[in-house]
Amino acid sequence: xxxxxxxxxxxxxxxxxxxxxxxxxxxxxxxxxxxxxxxxxxxxxxxxxxxxxxxxxxxxxxxxxxxxxxxxxxxxxx
Amino acid sequence: xxxxxxxxxxxxxxxxxxxxxxxxxxxxxxxxxxxxxxxxxxxxxxxxxxxxxxxxxxxxxxxxxxxxxxxxxxxxxxxxxxxxxxxxxxxxxxxxxxxxxxxxxxxxxxxxxxxxxxxxxxxxxxxxxxxxxxxxxxxxxxxxxxxxxxxxxxxxxxxxxxxxxxxxxxxxxxxxxxxxxxxxxxxxxxxxxxxxxxxxxxxxxxxxxxxxxxxxxxxxxxxxxxxx
Numbered sequence: 243x244x245x246x247x248x249x250x251x252x253x254x255x256x257x258x259x260x261x262x263x264x265x266x267x268x269x270x271x272x273x274x275x276x277x278x279x280x281x282x283x284x285x286x287x288x289x290x291x292x293x294x295x296x297x298x299x300x301x302x303x304x305x306x307x308x309x310x311x312x313x314x315x316x317x318x319x320x
Numbered sequence: 321x322x323x324x325x326x327x328x329x330x331x332x333x334x335x336x337x338x339x340x341x342x343x344x345x346x347x348x349x350x351x352x353x354x355x356x357x358x359x360x361x362x363x364x365x366x367x368x369x370x371x372x373x374x375x376x377x378x379x380x381x382x383x384x385x386x387x388x389x390x391x392x393x394x395x396x397x398x399x400x401x402x403x404x405x406x407x408x409x410x411x412x413x414x415x416x417x418x419x420x421x422x423x424x425x426x427x428x429x430x431x432x433x434x435x436x437x438x439x440x441x442x443x444x445x446x447x448x449x450x451x452x453x454x455x456x457x458x459x460x461x462x463x464x465x466x467x468x469x470x471x472x473x474x475x476x477x478x479x480x481x482x483x484x485x486x487x488x489x490x491x492x493x494x495x496x497x498x499x500x501x502x503x504x505x506x507x508x509x510x511x512x513x514x515x516x517x518x519x520x521x522x523x524x525x526x527x528x529x530x531x532x533x534x535x536x537x538x539x540x541x542x543x544x545x546x547x548x
Binding site: 245247248249250252253255256257260262278279280281283284287288290291292294295296297298299300301302303304307308310311312314315316318 | 344346349350353354357358359360361362371375376378379382383386435436437439442450451452453455456457459460472473476477480491495496498501512516519520523524526527530531
């Protein structure tokens with residue numbers, strides 16, 4: 243079994259976060275993380291990116307477009 | 321102009337929403353338009369040239385939803401179904417505008433493969449520590465140091481805007497909108513493996529960009545102190 247090095251781990255973080263690694267690779271991933279501060283930090287930073295992206299406030303539909311839609315819905319006949 | 325949608329806990333289940341739309345319940349339609357249109361605009365923007373055009377796509381999508389709701393079979397969630405209509409509408413609009421994005425396929429290309437972290441950050445083969453970080457990634461200011469959070473958001477938004485369309489579309493759905501890999505597969509017709517390649521590269525790019533930003537302001541601070 244070849245070792246899982248830092249430069250391998252950084253390419254697996256998305257699969258890891260998706261729970262998509264096979265059991266053996268996931269075990270090696272977690273083992274590596276437990277002993278490697280730089281990789282733990284890398285993973286934390288990727289998590290921080292996803293959290294920041296998830297907290298972006300949505301853009302709003304312009305009021306005129308929104309009103310036109312609600313009007314269209316009101317006028318929609320069977 | 322804040323129009324906050326209800327939290328997930330109080331959001332009605334699909335079955336109720338579909339039934340109410342079919343009964344022409346205006347409150348249900350308003351709720352959906354106000355809750356989802358913002359995210360829809362953001363996604364549509366990756367396919368078309370202007371914000372105005374994206375808003376038109378969203379409007380056309382909702383009109384198609386009204387027309388199609390009676391035929392909705394519930395094989396996917398309502399939101400996924402609406403987003404599928406959105407993506408198809410946005411693609412057509414993008415084609416009309418002559419956008420050169422890969423309309424037929426969002427599959428990764430050669431440039432989406434290969435290392436996402438600069439290989440020079442690691443010791444190379446032959447070294448005792450081959451494959452290990454030469455130097456740990458620098459610590460970032462904690463998210464709680466909120467003086468920076470506005471600027472961090474701006475940096476992240478700018479980084480996402482720089483991504484190739486296919487990467488931006490996937491990271492927007494997954495990380496901004498919070499769709500699962502399965503839902504994104506349904507919305508974009510792209511395999512879980514392919515979307516992960518795109519998502520991975522997109523996240524690594526945004527991380528690298530933020531790393532450069534923190535390094536630059538760190539250097540500025542040090543430089544400023546040295547100058548005084």
